[in-house]
Amino acid sequence: MPSPAGHHSPVSVTERAMKRRGFLKTSLGASAGVLAAPTFASWLGAADAKAATAAAAFVDDYKSNVVANLTPETNAVVRALGGMAEVWKTGAAWNTGTPLRPEVLRANMRYCARITSARTEAQAKEAFVYDRQHQSYAMIAALGPLADLYKSGAKAVTSITSAPDTTPATTISDAVPADAPAGSALGAGSYDSALGQVAKLVDTVRGPYASGNPGKFAFQYPRPWRMNEDSEVVDTGAKDALGYPVYDSEVVVVTQLLRQRSTNGAEDGGFPSGHTNAFHLAGLAFAYAVPERFQELVTRAFELSHTRIMSGMHSTVDVLGGRIMATALAAAALADSANADLKAAARAQALAYFQAQTGTTADTLFAYAHSDADDQYADRDDNAQAVKPRLTYVLNRDGGNEPLTVPKGAEVLLETRLPYLDAAQRREVLRTTALPSGYVLLDGFEQWGRLNLFAAADGYGAFDSGVTVTLDAAAGGFGAADSWRNDIDGRGSLTKQGTGTLTLTGHNRYTGGTVLKDGVLAAGSAHALGHGDVRVSGGTLRVATKSSVQIHGTYAQESSALEVTLRSGRGPALEVTRRAVLGAGSVLSLRLDADKPPAAGSTVRVLGAAGLRGQFDRVELNSDTLRAVPVYTAEGLSVRLLKR
Structure with a gap:
């Protein structure tokens, strides 16, 4: 040259x-x-x-x-x-x-x-x-x-x-x-x-x-x-x-x-x-x-x-x-x-x-x-x-805990990957998934080296304040359905709106609680719903795990559905550490697990809680051969599977 x-x-x-x-x-x-x-x-x-x-x-x-x-x-x-x-x-x-x-x-x-x-x-x-x-x-x-x-x-x-x-x-x-x-x-x-x-x-x-x-x-x-x-x-x-x-x-x-x-x-x-x-x-x-x-x-x-x-x-x-x-x-x-x-x-x-x-x-x-x-x-x-190792290679972290101010314009890198978020939200995703400070070379002017785009594609790393996300089923692609795979921390909360579907698969520890107003919120891991109260006031909360989903707080549901796959040998699909309250319009939608379906005559635990108030207005089982009979106790709900 x-x-x-x-x-x-x-x-x-x-x-x-x-x-x-x-x-x-x-x-x-x-x-x-x-x-x-x-x-x-x-x-x-x-x-x-x-x-x-x-x-x-x-x-x-x-x-x-x-x-x-x-x-x-x-x-x-x-x-x-x-x-x-x-x-x-x-x-x-x-x-x-x-x-x-x-x-x-x-x-x-x-x-x-x-x-x-x-x-x-x-x-x-x-x-x-x-x-x-x-x-x-x-x-x-x-x-x-x-x-x-x-x-x-x-x-x-x-x-x-x-x-x-x-x-x-x-x-x-x-x-x-x-x-x-x-x-x-x-x-x-x-x-x-x-x-x-x-x-x-x-x-x-x-x-x-x-x-x-x-x-x-x-x-x-x-x-x-x-x-x-x-x-x-x-x-x-x-x-x-x-x-x-x-x-x-x-x-x-x-x-x-x-x-x-x-x-x-x-x-x-x-x-x-x-x-x-x-x-x-x-x-x-x-x-x-x-x-x-x-x-x-x-x-x-x-x-x-x-x-x-x-x-x-x-x-x-x-x-x-x-x-x-x-x-x-x-x-x-x-x-x-x-x-x-x-x-x-x-x-x-x-x-x-x-x-x-x-x-x-x-x-x-x-x-x-x-x-x-x-x-x-x-x-x-x-x-x-x-x-992961190639983000820093031979660099050792030399201390420092400087917060990242996301460089101006960096949010455009996620514009098509997270199209349902606005620019300020995409900046928060970049900030909460970024590498910590203290890596020489990466801590340059505007700190572009701290951005971790691989992690950012999996959504927020923390909710440091209330986060409201709206997905639209008619938007198609990521605008209609997406998965956040990071382990989400922070003191903030999550509110899910819109007709689309959001799936959480991380070991989440955010403490501000979770609200579902519309569409589908899928819990794809045992701790997907963080540490805090969960309120389902619309749409469908889907339990999409092979193990129990933990709710570290209270659970309240009204005018909405809880969708559960019944699996043999699993504990309660939903395990609530405090009280569960089922209000008017609550629906329980059940389907049988394809790999380990429970047999006719068995009783399957669906909801466990320190205390249960109320009942589902309707319990549905998607099966041509079995029907589900709810069994309520002070500590939750089970269903007994009987032949049709």
Whole structure:
């Protein structure tokens, strides 16, 4: 890549020899703690630091990310990545920087050395493919059962489908295959296709202000294969078989990628990782258009980014930096009013196309998109376990309990995934699912690195005040039915309104109580309803568990239904620690469990309580062979199953 105007001229390794041991163990002006937002005093003068702190919000200033702007006060991306300034002091050249937190950078290099030394040949070849393949195309696989339909509809192609066994004779670039259908395009696909608006949205999010080059030039942090903990990074004149200088590095670059490396360290910085930035940008653009695969796209972006470390081409801090900038840049592009029509058109086009291709509706497309048992992202828990350690990698939390002020515009990232929430509610979701403060690098300006989009797709992490959610059965998709899987904490309450369905599956501890006014509220775990009173004044409370659902408070029901599946061997479907009150219009709707139905003649416990007042107006059993006779006591309700 070209050297920007005013940037330091390339300096050879011989001219700027640097001992790696000293590089990692020297600390100049290291901070004693981590701040909620970076103090750039270790990088800038006091006046410049003040200017950076008072700068415009990222989403309002993202177009400042060009190579002419290389300081925090002039470039929004450099500013957002300011947490790196707490770790690394940029030098006059690419190999003269100084660590401010040597323990972080030492852990960074050791992780890279360990993972590159232990990788398999299959992992090496995979890393080559994702190094050379167009990053937007690589993200398409996260669409699972929809992936091949997308490639066909978007005319998206690649020429990089496998890796050679050895180092290629030349550099390799992705290209449209000669036998590709007419109009085919690399990356997200052709604008002149059935999914042209989606392809255009991906390219727009990855637009001219989304480059990682200004950040690379500003920080000048070397790639890991140019550094080694216990040896000098010097050019002794020795060359490898490809003519590259020999560095005695513990980080082992994938054999197939040796020729793909740059020889110019001054113009080939490691931080932030450009591939990581591109993977996450494409992933979040696709997630906006196809939110049915939101978490899977986020997971794949993390997975592909990890191959940058596995390949030896980047380090953990590089990858963290790439994710941080991509999160901010994606939000900025999607929040930009100039792109409002495009993002709406992309979402509408994707929805219409996939429904037509699969014969689904807005309500059933999600199920189809998760119907393939061979889908590599089929298991949500596996995805969560893959993402979690990569949110922080080698970073240790250094204390601090600073509350997060969600960056301006970040809520747009959840606009299609949580369409039934307003902007303020989506901001609360981001805030209550975010990482805690205290992770250096993530605590940069506006703290974009603390956002956890995988968790945010599963709804609130806490109710810190009263939360009212309205889902509409006629809206279709997530607007009609959704599941919140997080363990919800907080002192606030939940009120469910609207004709749609909300399912809670977490181990919830919120204490403000639960109110159901309309539609369906499904308790998908034993502690789904939190710690507090539960009032059902309309709609249907559905017990959707194999174990008893606990109500840690009182239970009141009127003009509504309690829907229970009768299962042999289970305790009460609903276990109330205090009193249960059944008012006028209360209905009990029963069905038999498909796997363990209770037999005729058995008595099944439905409701247990410290005390019961009132009765159901009607008890219904959905069975052609059995009928249910209610048996009330002071401590609850059972039903006796008799043959019809």
